[in-house]
Amino acid sequence: MRIAYIQPVGGASGDMLLGALVDAGLPLDVLRGELGKLGVGGYSLEAAEETRGEIRGVHLRVRLDNRGRHSPAALLRIVEESGLEPVVKGRAGAVLRALWRAEARVHGEPEDVLELEELGSIDTLVDVVGFSIGLRELGVDAVYAAPLVLGESAPPRRVGGYSNPAPATLELVAAAGAPVAADSPAHAGAGELTTPTGAALITTLARFGRPAFSPQRVGVGLGTKDPPGFANALRLWLGDMAGSPGADDRATLPGVGGIAGIFRPADVVLLETNLDDATGLSLGYAQERLFALGALDVWVTPVQMKKNRPGVVLSALVPPGLERAAVELMLRETPTLGVRSRAADRYVARRHSVTIETGFGAVSVKVKSLPLPDGASAAVSAAPEPDDCRRIALETGIPFQEVYQRAAEVARRELLGRD
8 A cells, every 4th residue: 555654844834745745756747737627727836946954855836826815615616626536526625624614613703604815815725636636646545644843832923913833723733633743942933834734634634653664755845934943844755555464364366376465455444324314315415425535435235223223334435534524524414423433454456457449449447467476467357447338338329238248358358368
């Protein structure tokens, strides 16, 4: 499982997190192209290599043509109506909702009438959505983080200003129960080090702690400050978390290696809730929203509940970074009063996609591979993508079943060597 570990050396902001991803290998052109799916303009991205103290990194800037303000609902609508991947929409939406919730509590206003200052500009959207895009582009399955570096507690520097840390930052920290680093004399006079956007991204998407993993790349994002006593920088480590299968996992399948060689463990969270008063309409909508959020799978199981009431168990498998957002969604969209949560390991077969020509049109095929005892791998199955078959069936009038069967036959012959 590929993970990202965030180390806020000298603070955290949206720009610093996004800069760290760019430094870790996220192509700026790819980022610009994906952000273009939001359908908004009035900004530009600039990235430059600079230093803070003795640390080299990327200083990423979001330049605005104007600082027009948008409501929380408007910014969320931009994300939800965009052409971005569902997992990107889910992560970005969860972060934005956490940010607005904190701001609403600070200002004592309902979220639907909340008026935003700096956080209502397009650069907030670019930071949050851009970071979610970067996680997907770099193949990150889960995010972890070290304690947040907030800087010294300080009164407002101007009349009407806010103290440091910013009230919304503290609300986000408190809501997540996030660990914070101790005060340091080096931070005296430096002002804000962790911004509300930085806090929202980390507390919403990351687990705190550093697991055992193998770092393979480190990206450094730089802030705008350059104090003499410390580096205003954030490091993001990318690497793979290796599994440690026990003796029970060493059973073998005919012709292939053991489970340890076939699959790679991945950390996920299983959420479940029992319902005896939910309509089919509400369950269908909840399932749809969970998938849009980024759930790996969602299903409903019939059960017999207390007082002989027939009911269902709504289950969702989600990445750790989406646990909180998924729980909130289940509480909001169903009548339940509670959601069970437990960590789970899953074993994931190696897979890749190949496009084949069927005679009816091009179809993407998902190929599953298992390793052989000599270390090589062999493709064992190939499944056509139903959406591609559906598209061809609608365009040509050929029955879906015929399109799918033709694609499966071509895939078996060309990819598996079977007639």
